[in-house]
Amino acid sequence: MSRIHEALKKAEQERAGMERPADATPEDYLEPGALHRPVESMVPAVETPLAAPALTFDLLQARCRKVSWTPDARINLFGAVRGSDGRARSGTEEFRTLRSRLYQMREKQPMRTLLVTSALPAEGKTIVAANLAQVIVRQHERRALLIDADLRWSRLHLNFGTTMKPGLSDYLMGDADELSVVQRGPFENLFLIPGGSHVANPAELISSGRMEQLLRRMAPLFDWVILDSPPAVPVSDASLLADMCDGVLLVVRSAQTPYDMAQRACQEFKEKHLVGVVLNDVEPEDGYSSYYYQYYRGRSGVNGKGKE
Template identity: 30%
Template sequence: MSHIFDALQRSEFEQSGSDIPAPAVATELLQAAERKAAVERGTVVEREMFPERQAEAEPPSVAEQPRDAAVDQFSQFQSLRVLVPPQGKLVALTEQESLAAEKFRFLGVRLRQVRQSRPLKKVLITSTIPQEGKSMVAANLACTLARRTQQKTLLMDGDLRRPSLAQLFGVGMVPGITEWLQGESGPVSSIYRLEDPGLWILPAGNCHRNPLELMQSGKLPALMDQLSTWFDWIIMDSPPVLPLGDTSIWMRLADGILLVTRQGSTEKQQLQRGLEAIEKSKLIGALLNSAVAANHSDYYQRYAAPSASAQDVPIKSN
Protein backbone atom coordinates (compact mmCIF):
# COMPACT_ATOMS: atom_id res chain seq x y z
CA MET A 1 0.00 0.00 0.00
CA SER A 2 2.92 2.35 0.79
CA HIS A 3 4.16 1.91 -2.80
CA ILE A 4 0.80 3.06 -4.11
CA PHE A 5 0.83 6.02 -1.77
CA ASP A 6 4.36 6.97 -2.85
CA ALA A 7 3.38 6.76 -6.52
CA LEU A 8 0.30 8.90 -6.03
CA GLN A 9 2.23 11.47 -4.04
CA ARG A 10 5.01 11.55 -6.64
CA SER A 11 2.44 12.20 -9.36
CA GLU A 12 0.93 15.08 -7.39
CA PHE A 13 4.28 16.76 -6.82
CA GLU A 14 5.33 16.31 -10.44
CA GLN A 15 2.14 18.04 -11.59
CA SER A 16 2.62 20.92 -9.14
CA GLY A 17 6.32 21.35 -9.94
CA SER A 18 7.34 20.96 -6.29
CA ASP A 19 10.22 18.89 -5.02
CA ILE A 20 9.40 15.26 -4.46
CA PRO A 21 9.83 14.23 -0.81
CA ALA A 22 11.93 11.23 0.05
CA PRO A 23 10.18 7.85 0.14
CA ALA A 24 10.77 7.65 3.88
CA VAL A 25 8.79 10.84 4.40
CA ALA A 26 5.95 9.51 2.27
CA THR A 27 5.96 6.28 4.25
CA GLU A 28 5.82 8.21 7.52
CA LEU A 29 2.89 10.23 6.21
CA LEU A 30 1.09 7.06 5.22
CA GLN A 31 1.74 5.41 8.56
CA ALA A 32 0.54 8.51 10.39
CA ALA A 33 -2.63 8.58 8.30
CA GLU A 34 -3.24 4.90 8.95
CA ARG A 35 -2.70 5.34 12.70
CA LYS A 36 -5.10 8.29 12.76
CA ALA A 37 -7.78 6.33 10.94
CA ALA A 38 -7.29 3.35 13.23
CA VAL A 39 -7.56 5.50 16.35
CA GLU A 40 -10.77 7.05 15.04
CA ARG A 41 -12.23 3.61 14.68
CA GLY A 42 -11.10 2.69 18.15
CA THR A 43 -9.20 -0.36 16.95
CA VAL A 44 -5.71 0.70 18.08
CA VAL A 45 -6.76 1.38 21.65
CA GLU A 46 -8.72 -1.82 21.84
CA ARG A 47 -5.86 -3.94 20.49
CA GLU A 48 -3.31 -2.42 22.87
CA MET A 49 -5.44 -2.39 26.02
CA PHE A 50 -7.74 -5.36 25.49
CA PRO A 51 -6.07 -7.92 23.20
CA GLU A 52 -8.28 -10.69 24.53
CA ARG A 53 -11.34 -8.98 23.04
CA GLN A 54 -10.15 -9.57 19.51
CA ALA A 55 -11.00 -13.25 19.69
CA GLU A 56 -14.42 -12.46 21.10
CA ALA A 57 -15.28 -9.67 18.68
CA GLU A 58 -18.10 -10.26 16.27
CA PRO A 59 -17.12 -10.67 12.60
CA PRO A 60 -17.60 -7.53 10.48
CA SER A 61 -20.79 -7.16 8.50
CA VAL A 62 -20.69 -8.12 4.85
CA ALA A 63 -20.60 -4.44 3.90
CA GLU A 64 -17.40 -4.01 5.93
CA GLN A 65 -15.63 -7.07 4.56
CA PRO A 66 -13.05 -6.76 1.78
CA ARG A 67 -14.11 -7.87 -1.66
CA ASP A 68 -12.15 -11.14 -1.37
CA ALA A 69 -14.29 -12.10 1.63
CA ALA A 70 -17.35 -12.11 -0.63
CA VAL A 71 -15.95 -14.95 -2.73
CA ASP A 72 -17.16 -17.54 -0.23
CA GLN A 73 -20.65 -16.03 -0.39
CA PHE A 74 -20.99 -16.91 -4.06
CA SER A 75 -20.38 -20.59 -3.36
CA GLN A 76 -23.36 -20.54 -1.00
CA PHE A 77 -25.89 -19.17 -3.48
CA GLN A 78 -28.36 -21.76 -4.69
CA SER A 79 -28.45 -22.36 -8.45
CA LEU A 80 -31.73 -22.37 -10.35
CA ARG A 81 -32.45 -23.73 -13.79
CA VAL A 82 -33.77 -21.16 -16.24
CA LEU A 83 -36.80 -22.16 -18.31
CA VAL A 84 -37.32 -19.56 -21.02
CA PRO A 85 -39.66 -20.08 -24.01
CA PRO A 86 -37.83 -19.83 -27.37
CA GLN A 87 -40.10 -16.98 -28.44
CA GLY A 88 -40.28 -15.27 -25.05
CA LYS A 89 -39.30 -11.80 -23.94
CA LEU A 90 -35.67 -12.55 -23.07
CA VAL A 91 -34.19 -11.91 -26.51
CA ALA A 92 -30.76 -11.39 -24.91
CA LEU A 93 -30.84 -15.14 -24.19
CA THR A 94 -32.94 -16.72 -26.91
CA GLU A 95 -32.19 -14.50 -29.92
CA GLN A 96 -28.74 -13.09 -29.35
CA GLU A 97 -28.21 -12.30 -33.03
CA SER A 98 -31.43 -10.32 -33.35
CA LEU A 99 -31.61 -6.57 -33.74
CA ALA A 100 -33.53 -6.32 -30.47
CA ALA A 101 -30.70 -8.07 -28.61
CA GLU A 102 -28.23 -5.73 -30.28
CA LYS A 103 -30.16 -2.76 -28.88
CA PHE A 104 -29.63 -4.09 -25.37
CA ARG A 105 -25.94 -4.57 -26.04
CA PHE A 106 -25.83 -0.95 -27.16
CA LEU A 107 -27.54 0.06 -23.93
CA GLY A 108 -24.91 -1.86 -21.97
CA VAL A 109 -22.16 -0.01 -23.82
CA ARG A 110 -23.77 3.33 -23.02
CA LEU A 111 -23.98 2.46 -19.32
CA ARG A 112 -20.31 1.52 -19.23
CA GLN A 113 -19.51 4.84 -20.88
CA VAL A 114 -21.52 6.71 -18.26
CA ARG A 115 -19.69 4.81 -15.52
CA GLN A 116 -16.38 6.22 -16.74
CA SER A 117 -17.45 9.69 -15.64
CA ARG A 118 -19.56 9.00 -12.54
CA PRO A 119 -20.23 6.26 -9.96
CA LEU A 120 -22.74 3.85 -11.45
CA LYS A 121 -23.36 0.39 -10.05
CA LYS A 122 -26.99 0.35 -8.88
CA VAL A 123 -29.20 1.08 -11.90
CA LEU A 124 -32.94 1.45 -11.34
CA ILE A 125 -35.32 0.59 -14.19
CA THR A 126 -38.76 2.14 -13.81
CA SER A 127 -41.64 3.47 -15.92
CA THR A 128 -44.36 6.07 -15.72
CA ILE A 129 -47.31 3.65 -15.67
CA PRO A 130 -47.76 -0.16 -15.66
CA GLN A 131 -47.37 -2.31 -18.78
CA GLU A 132 -44.58 -0.29 -20.38
CA GLY A 133 -42.02 -3.11 -20.42
CA LYS A 134 -39.69 -2.08 -17.59
CA SER A 135 -39.26 -5.62 -16.25
CA MET A 136 -38.45 -6.95 -19.72
CA VAL A 137 -35.87 -4.17 -20.17
CA ALA A 138 -34.33 -4.86 -16.75
CA ALA A 139 -34.06 -8.60 -17.40
CA ASN A 140 -32.53 -8.25 -20.86
CA LEU A 141 -30.13 -5.56 -19.70
CA ALA A 142 -28.94 -7.71 -16.79
CA CYS A 143 -28.39 -10.69 -19.11
CA THR A 144 -26.45 -8.48 -21.51
CA LEU A 145 -24.19 -7.02 -18.83
CA ALA A 146 -23.50 -10.46 -17.38
CA ARG A 147 -22.54 -11.92 -20.76
CA ARG A 148 -20.57 -9.06 -22.26
CA THR A 149 -18.57 -7.72 -19.33
CA GLN A 150 -17.90 -10.95 -17.45
CA GLN A 151 -18.70 -9.01 -14.31
CA LYS A 152 -20.89 -10.18 -11.48
CA THR A 153 -24.38 -8.88 -12.20
CA LEU A 154 -27.38 -9.01 -9.86
CA LEU A 155 -30.96 -8.56 -11.03
CA MET A 156 -33.35 -7.40 -8.29
CA ASP A 157 -37.14 -7.49 -8.42
CA GLY A 158 -38.13 -4.47 -6.37
CA ASP A 159 -41.76 -4.59 -7.50
CA LEU A 160 -43.11 -6.25 -4.37
CA ARG A 161 -46.71 -5.71 -5.46
CA ARG A 162 -46.56 -7.24 -8.94
CA PRO A 163 -43.29 -9.20 -9.20
CA SER A 164 -42.53 -10.70 -12.60
CA LEU A 165 -38.81 -11.44 -12.93
CA ALA A 166 -38.99 -14.94 -11.45
CA GLN A 167 -41.73 -15.77 -13.94
CA LEU A 168 -39.72 -14.31 -16.83
CA PHE A 169 -36.89 -16.75 -16.10
CA GLY A 170 -39.24 -19.62 -15.27
CA VAL A 171 -37.77 -20.25 -11.81
CA GLY A 172 -41.08 -20.33 -9.94
CA MET A 173 -41.97 -18.68 -6.65
CA VAL A 174 -38.94 -18.63 -4.34
CA PRO A 175 -38.11 -16.58 -1.22
CA GLY A 176 -36.63 -13.16 -1.90
CA ILE A 177 -36.66 -9.55 -0.74
CA THR A 178 -39.96 -9.83 1.13
CA GLU A 179 -38.74 -12.75 3.22
CA TRP A 180 -35.46 -10.95 3.94
CA LEU A 181 -37.25 -7.79 5.09
CA GLN A 182 -39.46 -9.91 7.34
CA GLY A 183 -36.41 -11.57 8.90
CA GLU A 184 -37.32 -15.00 7.55
CA SER A 185 -34.14 -15.42 5.49
CA GLY A 186 -30.72 -13.87 4.98
CA PRO A 187 -29.28 -12.31 1.81
CA VAL A 188 -27.37 -15.47 0.90
CA SER A 189 -30.47 -17.67 1.01
CA SER A 190 -32.49 -15.11 -0.98
CA ILE A 191 -30.09 -14.76 -3.92
CA TYR A 192 -29.98 -17.36 -6.67
CA ARG A 193 -27.50 -18.13 -9.42
CA LEU A 194 -29.00 -18.38 -12.91
CA GLU A 195 -26.45 -20.52 -14.72
CA ASP A 196 -27.39 -19.98 -18.36
CA PRO A 197 -27.35 -16.17 -18.42
CA GLY A 198 -24.51 -16.17 -15.89
CA LEU A 199 -26.11 -13.76 -13.46
CA TRP A 200 -27.68 -13.73 -10.02
CA ILE A 201 -31.26 -12.84 -9.16
CA LEU A 202 -32.84 -11.52 -5.98
CA PRO A 203 -36.57 -12.05 -6.56
CA ALA A 204 -39.36 -10.20 -4.81
CA GLY A 205 -40.59 -13.30 -3.01
CA ASN A 206 -44.15 -13.75 -1.84
CA CYS A 207 -46.43 -10.73 -2.02
CA HIS A 208 -46.94 -8.81 1.21
CA ARG A 209 -50.20 -7.12 2.19
CA ASN A 210 -48.42 -3.79 2.75
CA PRO A 211 -45.16 -3.65 0.74
CA LEU A 212 -44.60 0.07 1.39
CA GLU A 213 -44.67 -0.41 5.16
CA LEU A 214 -42.26 -3.31 4.80
CA MET A 215 -39.88 -1.27 2.66
CA GLN A 216 -39.95 1.60 5.17
CA SER A 217 -38.56 -0.64 7.91
CA GLY A 218 -35.10 0.86 7.32
CA LYS A 219 -33.45 -2.42 6.32
CA LEU A 220 -33.08 -1.79 2.59
CA PRO A 221 -30.06 0.58 2.81
CA ALA A 222 -28.10 -2.06 4.74
CA LEU A 223 -29.05 -4.68 2.17
CA MET A 224 -27.89 -2.50 -0.71
CA ASP A 225 -24.60 -1.82 1.07
CA GLN A 226 -24.01 -5.55 1.37
CA LEU A 227 -24.90 -6.25 -2.23
CA SER A 228 -22.64 -3.45 -3.46
CA THR A 229 -19.61 -5.25 -2.02
CA TRP A 230 -20.48 -8.45 -3.88
CA PHE A 231 -21.58 -7.34 -7.33
CA ASP A 232 -20.24 -5.15 -10.13
CA TRP A 233 -23.70 -4.32 -11.50
CA ILE A 234 -27.04 -4.25 -9.66
CA ILE A 235 -30.05 -3.85 -11.96
CA MET A 236 -33.16 -2.96 -9.97
CA ASP A 237 -36.68 -3.39 -11.35
CA SER A 238 -39.10 -1.15 -9.46
CA PRO A 239 -42.82 -0.34 -9.63
CA PRO A 240 -43.96 2.50 -11.91
CA VAL A 241 -43.29 6.04 -10.73
CA LEU A 242 -46.75 7.58 -10.85
CA PRO A 243 -49.30 5.36 -9.12
CA LEU A 244 -47.26 4.30 -6.06
CA GLY A 245 -44.78 5.62 -3.51
CA ASP A 246 -42.65 2.45 -3.46
CA THR A 247 -40.40 3.68 -6.25
CA SER A 248 -39.28 6.75 -4.30
CA ILE A 249 -37.57 4.44 -1.81
CA TRP A 250 -35.72 2.56 -4.54
CA MET A 251 -34.73 5.82 -6.25
CA ARG A 252 -32.94 7.01 -3.13
CA LEU A 253 -30.87 3.81 -3.14
CA ALA A 254 -29.94 3.90 -6.85
CA ASP A 255 -26.91 5.47 -8.49
CA GLY A 256 -28.73 6.03 -11.78
CA ILE A 257 -32.26 5.72 -13.16
CA LEU A 258 -33.58 4.67 -16.58
CA LEU A 259 -37.18 5.59 -17.40
CA VAL A 260 -39.01 3.22 -19.77
CA THR A 261 -41.90 4.47 -21.90
CA ARG A 262 -43.97 2.63 -24.50
CA GLN A 263 -44.82 4.10 -27.86
CA GLY A 264 -48.57 4.43 -28.31
CA SER A 265 -49.19 3.87 -24.59
CA THR A 266 -47.47 6.61 -22.60
CA GLU A 267 -49.16 9.99 -22.86
CA LYS A 268 -47.08 13.15 -22.98
CA GLN A 269 -48.44 14.44 -19.67
CA GLN A 270 -47.70 11.12 -17.99
CA LEU A 271 -44.16 11.16 -19.29
CA GLN A 272 -43.66 14.72 -18.05
CA ARG A 273 -44.95 13.83 -14.59
CA GLY A 274 -42.72 10.77 -14.51
CA LEU A 275 -39.66 12.81 -15.39
CA GLU A 276 -40.52 15.39 -12.74
CA ALA A 277 -40.71 12.65 -10.09
CA ILE A 278 -37.12 11.55 -10.77
CA GLU A 279 -34.13 13.32 -9.30
CA LYS A 280 -32.44 14.97 -12.26
CA SER A 281 -28.92 14.16 -11.12
CA LYS A 282 -29.76 10.45 -11.17
CA LEU A 283 -31.67 10.33 -14.45
CA ILE A 284 -29.45 8.57 -17.00
CA GLY A 285 -31.94 8.61 -19.85
CA ALA A 286 -35.31 7.53 -21.22
CA LEU A 287 -35.94 4.33 -23.17
CA LEU A 288 -38.63 4.20 -25.85
CA ASN A 289 -40.06 0.68 -25.97
CA SER A 290 -42.04 -0.78 -28.92
CA ALA A 291 -40.73 1.86 -31.30
CA VAL A 292 -41.26 1.09 -34.99
CA ALA A 293 -38.54 2.24 -37.35
CA ALA A 294 -39.48 2.71 -41.00
CA ASN A 295 -36.52 0.74 -42.34
CA HIS A 296 -37.14 -2.16 -39.99
CA SER A 297 -40.94 -2.26 -40.00
CA ASP A 298 -41.26 -5.96 -40.80
CA TYR A 299 -38.73 -6.87 -38.14
CA TYR A 300 -40.32 -4.79 -35.42
CA GLN A 301 -43.83 -6.05 -36.10
CA ARG A 302 -42.78 -9.31 -34.53
CA TYR A 303 -41.89 -7.57 -31.28
CA ALA A 304 -44.94 -5.35 -31.17
CA ALA A 305 -46.96 -8.00 -29.32
CA PRO A 306 -46.84 -7.93 -25.50
CA SER A 307 -45.39 -11.45 -25.48
CA ALA A 308 -42.24 -10.35 -27.29
CA SER A 309 -41.77 -6.69 -26.56
CA ALA A 310 -38.12 -5.87 -27.14
CA GLN A 311 -38.04 -3.06 -29.60
CA ASP A 312 -35.86 -0.17 -30.49
CA VAL A 313 -34.43 1.26 -27.31
CA PRO A 314 -33.07 4.72 -28.10
CA ILE A 315 -31.26 6.54 -25.31
CA LYS A 316 -31.82 10.18 -24.48
CA SER A 317 -29.04 11.09 -22.09
CA ASN A 318 -28.84 14.22 -20.00
Protein backbone atom coordinates in the same frame (compact mmCIF):
# COMPACT_ATOMS: atom_id res chain seq x y z
CA MET B 1 -33.26 14.72 -24.86
CA SER B 2 -34.84 16.60 -27.77
CA ARG B 3 -35.41 13.34 -29.66
CA ILE B 4 -37.05 11.86 -26.58
CA HIS B 5 -39.28 14.94 -26.31
CA GLU B 6 -40.30 14.69 -29.97
CA ALA B 7 -40.93 10.95 -29.70
CA LEU B 8 -43.04 11.35 -26.58
CA LYS B 9 -45.16 13.94 -28.34
CA LYS B 10 -45.60 11.56 -31.27
CA ALA B 11 -46.44 8.73 -28.87
CA GLU B 12 -49.17 10.87 -27.33
CA GLN B 13 -50.66 11.55 -30.74
CA GLU B 14 -50.61 7.88 -31.69
CA ARG B 15 -52.05 6.70 -28.40
CA ALA B 16 -55.66 7.60 -29.20
CA GLY B 17 -57.66 4.55 -30.14
CA MET B 18 -55.04 2.02 -29.09
CA GLU B 19 -56.07 -0.67 -26.63
CA ARG B 20 -54.06 -1.18 -23.47
CA PRO B 21 -52.59 -4.69 -23.02
CA ALA B 22 -54.27 -6.97 -20.52
CA ASP B 23 -51.65 -6.59 -17.84
CA ALA B 24 -51.17 -4.86 -14.53
CA THR B 25 -53.14 -1.66 -14.04
CA PRO B 26 -52.60 1.11 -11.50
CA GLU B 27 -55.43 -0.40 -9.49
CA ASP B 28 -53.50 -3.69 -9.25
CA TYR B 29 -50.82 -1.82 -7.34
CA LEU B 30 -53.31 -0.55 -4.77
CA GLU B 31 -54.61 -3.76 -3.30
CA PRO B 32 -57.98 -3.43 -1.52
CA GLY B 33 -57.62 -3.67 2.23
CA ALA B 34 -53.85 -3.45 2.18
CA LEU B 35 -53.80 -0.18 4.08
CA HIS B 36 -55.88 -1.65 6.90
CA ARG B 37 -53.43 -4.40 7.81
CA PRO B 38 -51.02 -3.82 10.71
CA VAL B 39 -47.58 -2.74 9.57
CA GLU B 40 -45.41 -2.39 12.64
CA SER B 41 -45.19 -6.10 13.41
CA MET B 42 -44.26 -6.94 9.82
CA VAL B 43 -41.29 -4.58 9.50
CA PRO B 44 -38.21 -6.02 11.26
CA ALA B 45 -35.53 -3.96 12.89
CA VAL B 46 -32.44 -3.36 10.79
CA GLU B 47 -29.40 -5.38 11.78
CA THR B 48 -26.49 -3.32 13.01
CA PRO B 49 -23.30 -3.40 10.92
CA LEU B 50 -21.56 -5.27 13.76
CA ALA B 51 -24.10 -8.09 13.51
CA ALA B 52 -23.46 -8.69 9.81
CA PRO B 53 -20.39 -10.76 8.89
CA ALA B 54 -18.17 -9.68 6.02
CA LEU B 55 -19.71 -10.64 2.68
CA THR B 56 -17.51 -11.92 -0.14
CA PHE B 57 -18.31 -13.16 -3.63
CA ASP B 58 -16.95 -16.61 -2.76
CA LEU B 59 -19.30 -16.80 0.21
CA LEU B 60 -22.20 -15.69 -1.97
CA GLN B 61 -21.44 -18.37 -4.56
CA ALA B 62 -21.21 -21.04 -1.88
CA ARG B 63 -24.44 -20.19 -0.10
CA CYS B 64 -26.79 -18.88 -2.80
CA ARG B 65 -29.44 -21.16 -4.27
CA LYS B 66 -28.44 -23.03 -7.43
CA VAL B 67 -31.61 -23.22 -9.48
CA SER B 68 -32.38 -24.72 -12.89
CA TRP B 69 -34.05 -21.83 -14.70
CA THR B 70 -36.22 -22.24 -17.80
CA PRO B 71 -36.11 -18.72 -19.30
CA ASP B 72 -38.96 -17.52 -21.49
CA ALA B 73 -37.36 -17.49 -24.95
CA ARG B 74 -39.88 -14.93 -26.20
CA ILE B 75 -38.51 -12.15 -24.05
CA ASN B 76 -34.97 -13.15 -23.07
CA LEU B 77 -32.82 -12.15 -26.03
CA PHE B 78 -29.53 -13.61 -24.89
CA GLY B 79 -30.40 -17.26 -24.25
CA ALA B 80 -29.65 -20.24 -26.44
CA VAL B 81 -32.56 -19.56 -28.81
CA ARG B 82 -31.57 -17.71 -31.97
CA GLY B 83 -33.49 -16.40 -34.94
CA SER B 84 -34.85 -18.74 -37.60
CA ASP B 85 -31.89 -17.89 -39.83
CA GLY B 86 -29.40 -18.75 -37.09
CA ARG B 87 -28.49 -15.14 -36.44
CA ALA B 88 -28.69 -13.27 -33.17
CA ARG B 89 -32.16 -12.27 -32.02
CA SER B 90 -33.54 -8.92 -33.09
CA GLY B 91 -32.82 -6.31 -30.45
CA THR B 92 -29.58 -7.70 -29.07
CA GLU B 93 -27.50 -4.96 -30.65
CA GLU B 94 -29.69 -2.25 -29.14
CA PHE B 95 -29.09 -3.64 -25.66
CA ARG B 96 -25.36 -3.71 -26.33
CA THR B 97 -25.61 -0.05 -27.26
CA LEU B 98 -27.50 0.68 -24.04
CA ARG B 99 -24.83 -1.19 -22.09
CA SER B 100 -22.07 0.84 -23.74
CA ARG B 101 -23.80 4.12 -22.96
CA LEU B 102 -24.17 3.17 -19.31
CA TYR B 103 -20.46 2.40 -19.08
CA GLN B 104 -19.69 5.74 -20.71
CA MET B 105 -21.81 7.49 -18.08
CA ARG B 106 -20.03 5.57 -15.35
CA GLU B 107 -16.73 7.06 -16.45
CA LYS B 108 -18.08 10.46 -15.42
CA GLN B 109 -19.99 9.54 -12.28
CA PRO B 110 -19.99 6.59 -9.86
CA MET B 111 -22.74 4.19 -10.85
CA ARG B 112 -23.19 0.61 -9.71
CA THR B 113 -26.85 0.34 -8.65
CA LEU B 114 -29.41 1.11 -11.37
CA LEU B 115 -33.18 1.37 -10.94
CA VAL B 116 -35.32 0.50 -13.97
CA THR B 117 -38.85 1.88 -13.75
CA SER B 118 -41.68 3.30 -15.84
CA ALA B 119 -44.47 5.82 -15.48
CA LEU B 120 -47.29 3.25 -15.65
CA PRO B 121 -47.67 -0.56 -15.80
CA ALA B 122 -47.01 -2.52 -19.01
CA GLU B 123 -44.36 -0.16 -20.38
CA GLY B 124 -41.71 -2.90 -20.67
CA LYS B 125 -39.48 -2.10 -17.68
CA THR B 126 -39.15 -5.72 -16.55
CA ILE B 127 -38.06 -6.90 -20.00
CA VAL B 128 -35.55 -4.06 -20.24
CA ALA B 129 -34.11 -4.85 -16.79
CA ALA B 130 -33.83 -8.59 -17.53
CA ASN B 131 -32.14 -8.19 -20.91
CA LEU B 132 -29.84 -5.43 -19.71
CA ALA B 133 -28.55 -7.70 -16.94
CA GLN B 134 -28.03 -10.52 -19.45
CA VAL B 135 -26.10 -8.39 -21.93
CA ILE B 136 -23.83 -7.14 -19.15
CA VAL B 137 -22.73 -10.63 -18.07
CA ARG B 138 -21.94 -11.58 -21.66
CA GLN B 139 -18.81 -9.47 -21.29
CA HIS B 140 -15.81 -11.29 -19.86
CA GLU B 141 -15.92 -11.63 -16.07
CA ARG B 142 -18.72 -9.10 -15.65
CA ARG B 143 -21.13 -9.82 -12.81
CA ALA B 144 -24.70 -8.61 -12.46
CA LEU B 145 -27.32 -8.96 -9.75
CA LEU B 146 -30.93 -8.54 -10.83
CA ILE B 147 -33.40 -7.67 -8.06
CA ASP B 148 -37.18 -7.84 -8.42
CA ALA B 149 -38.12 -4.86 -6.26
CA ASP B 150 -41.65 -4.69 -7.67
CA LEU B 151 -43.20 -6.30 -4.62
CA ARG B 152 -46.70 -5.41 -5.82
CA TRP B 153 -46.48 -7.24 -9.17
CA SER B 154 -43.37 -9.46 -9.21
CA ARG B 155 -42.65 -10.81 -12.70
CA LEU B 156 -38.92 -11.46 -13.06
CA HIS B 157 -39.20 -15.03 -11.78
CA LEU B 158 -41.62 -15.75 -14.64
CA ASN B 159 -39.20 -14.31 -17.19
CA PHE B 160 -36.50 -16.69 -16.02
CA GLY B 161 -38.75 -19.65 -15.27
CA THR B 162 -37.86 -19.96 -11.61
CA THR B 163 -39.46 -19.76 -8.17
CA MET B 164 -40.35 -16.45 -6.54
CA LYS B 165 -39.77 -17.58 -2.93
CA PRO B 166 -37.77 -17.02 -0.89
CA GLY B 167 -37.13 -13.56 -2.27
CA LEU B 168 -36.73 -9.90 -1.50
CA SER B 169 -39.87 -9.49 0.59
CA ASP B 170 -38.88 -12.49 2.75
CA TYR B 171 -35.51 -10.87 3.43
CA LEU B 172 -37.10 -7.50 4.18
CA MET B 173 -39.50 -9.12 6.66
CA GLY B 174 -36.62 -10.92 8.37
CA ASP B 175 -37.83 -14.37 7.34
CA ALA B 176 -34.72 -15.13 5.22
CA ASP B 177 -31.11 -13.99 5.21
CA GLU B 178 -29.49 -12.08 2.36
CA LEU B 179 -27.72 -15.10 0.88
CA SER B 180 -30.64 -17.53 0.90
CA VAL B 181 -32.75 -15.25 -1.34
CA VAL B 182 -30.10 -15.04 -4.08
CA GLN B 183 -30.45 -17.47 -6.99
CA ARG B 184 -27.86 -18.52 -9.53
CA GLY B 185 -29.10 -20.07 -12.78
CA PRO B 186 -27.51 -21.16 -16.08
CA PHE B 187 -26.25 -17.69 -17.07
CA GLU B 188 -22.66 -17.29 -15.96
CA ASN B 189 -22.22 -14.50 -13.41
CA LEU B 190 -25.92 -13.54 -13.47
CA PHE B 191 -27.66 -13.70 -10.10
CA LEU B 192 -31.30 -13.04 -9.24
CA ILE B 193 -33.24 -12.03 -6.15
CA PRO B 194 -36.92 -12.70 -6.97
CA GLY B 195 -39.82 -10.79 -5.45
CA GLY B 196 -40.65 -13.27 -2.71
CA SER B 197 -43.84 -13.78 -0.74
CA HIS B 198 -46.81 -11.49 -1.26
CA VAL B 199 -46.93 -8.61 1.22
CA ALA B 200 -49.46 -5.88 1.89
CA ASN B 201 -46.99 -3.18 2.93
CA PRO B 202 -44.25 -2.94 0.25
CA ALA B 203 -43.45 0.74 0.79
CA GLU B 204 -42.96 0.28 4.53
CA LEU B 205 -40.69 -2.72 3.99
CA ILE B 206 -38.61 -0.90 1.39
CA SER B 207 -38.13 2.10 3.67
CA SER B 208 -37.38 0.05 6.80
CA GLY B 209 -33.61 0.20 6.26
CA ARG B 210 -33.02 -3.43 5.35
CA MET B 211 -33.31 -2.65 1.63
CA GLU B 212 -30.58 -0.05 1.80
CA GLN B 213 -28.43 -2.41 3.84
CA LEU B 214 -28.88 -5.15 1.24
CA LEU B 215 -27.75 -2.86 -1.58
CA ARG B 216 -24.82 -1.60 0.45
CA ARG B 217 -23.58 -5.16 1.05
CA MET B 218 -24.30 -6.59 -2.41
CA ALA B 219 -23.09 -3.72 -4.60
CA PRO B 220 -19.34 -4.21 -4.00
CA LEU B 221 -19.60 -7.82 -5.24
CA PHE B 222 -21.04 -6.96 -8.66
CA ASP B 223 -20.29 -4.73 -11.62
CA TRP B 224 -23.98 -3.80 -11.76
CA VAL B 225 -26.96 -4.26 -9.46
CA ILE B 226 -30.16 -3.72 -11.47
CA LEU B 227 -33.51 -3.25 -9.74
CA ASP B 228 -36.89 -3.67 -11.41
CA SER B 229 -39.29 -1.43 -9.51
CA PRO B 230 -43.03 -0.69 -9.55
CA PRO B 231 -44.16 2.06 -11.93
CA ALA B 232 -43.54 5.52 -10.56
CA VAL B 233 -46.91 7.25 -10.91
CA PRO B 234 -49.35 4.91 -9.07
CA VAL B 235 -47.21 4.26 -5.95
CA SER B 236 -44.23 5.69 -4.07
CA ASP B 237 -41.98 2.61 -4.10
CA ALA B 238 -39.91 3.67 -7.12
CA SER B 239 -39.15 7.05 -5.56
CA LEU B 240 -38.04 5.40 -2.33
CA LEU B 241 -35.79 2.99 -4.21
CA ALA B 242 -34.35 5.76 -6.39
CA ASP B 243 -32.97 7.43 -3.26
CA MET B 244 -30.93 4.27 -2.64
CA CYS B 245 -29.60 3.85 -6.18
CA ASP B 246 -26.86 5.55 -8.19
CA GLY B 247 -29.01 5.98 -11.30
CA VAL B 248 -32.53 5.67 -12.70
CA LEU B 249 -33.49 4.41 -16.16
CA LEU B 250 -37.05 5.30 -17.19
CA VAL B 251 -38.92 3.13 -19.72
CA VAL B 252 -41.64 4.89 -21.74
CA ARG B 253 -43.84 3.09 -24.26
CA SER B 254 -44.72 4.88 -27.48
CA ALA B 255 -48.42 5.17 -28.34
CA GLN B 256 -49.36 4.08 -24.83
CA THR B 257 -47.75 6.25 -22.16
CA PRO B 258 -49.67 9.53 -21.88
CA TYR B 259 -47.33 12.44 -22.46
CA ASP B 260 -48.22 14.10 -19.17
CA MET B 261 -47.51 10.87 -17.28
CA ALA B 262 -44.09 10.54 -18.91
CA GLN B 263 -43.32 14.15 -18.05
CA ARG B 264 -44.50 13.62 -14.49
CA ALA B 265 -42.21 10.61 -14.09
CA CYS B 266 -39.26 12.52 -15.54
CA GLN B 267 -39.86 15.33 -13.07
CA GLU B 268 -40.12 12.81 -10.23
CA PHE B 269 -36.62 11.53 -10.93
CA LYS B 270 -35.03 14.75 -12.15
CA GLU B 271 -33.28 15.23 -8.82
CA LYS B 272 -32.76 11.49 -8.30
CA HIS B 273 -30.04 10.66 -10.82
CA LEU B 274 -32.19 10.08 -13.92
CA VAL B 275 -29.59 8.85 -16.43
CA GLY B 276 -31.82 8.25 -19.44
CA VAL B 277 -35.09 7.21 -21.03
CA VAL B 278 -35.70 4.05 -23.05
CA LEU B 279 -38.43 4.87 -25.56
CA ASN B 280 -40.23 1.64 -26.26
CA ASP B 281 -42.37 0.44 -29.17
CA VAL B 282 -41.48 3.19 -31.66
CA GLU B 283 -42.18 2.56 -35.34
CA PRO B 284 -39.00 2.02 -37.44
CA GLU B 285 -39.73 4.90 -39.81
CA ASP B 286 -39.43 7.29 -36.88
CA GLY B 287 -35.68 6.79 -37.03
CA TYR B 288 -35.19 5.10 -33.67
CA SER B 289 -33.56 1.77 -32.94
CA SER B 290 -35.71 -1.22 -32.11
CA TYR B 291 -35.61 -4.18 -29.79
CA TYR B 292 -37.69 -7.29 -29.53
CA TYR B 293 -40.98 -6.72 -27.74
CA GLN B 294 -43.33 -9.40 -28.96
CA TYR B 295 -44.24 -10.70 -25.51
CA TYR B 296 -46.37 -7.79 -24.30
CA ARG B 297 -47.70 -7.06 -27.77
CA GLY B 298 -48.65 -10.71 -28.14
CA ARG B 299 -50.73 -10.51 -24.98
CA SER B 300 -52.65 -7.61 -26.45
CA GLY B 301 -53.38 -9.54 -29.63
CA VAL B 302 -50.72 -7.95 -31.83
CA ASN B 303 -47.66 -9.80 -33.09
CA GLY B 304 -44.41 -8.29 -34.21
CA LYS B 305 -41.42 -6.36 -33.03
CA GLY B 306 -41.31 -3.59 -30.51
CA LYS B 307 -38.99 -0.67 -30.40
CA GLU B 308 -36.55 1.05 -28.08
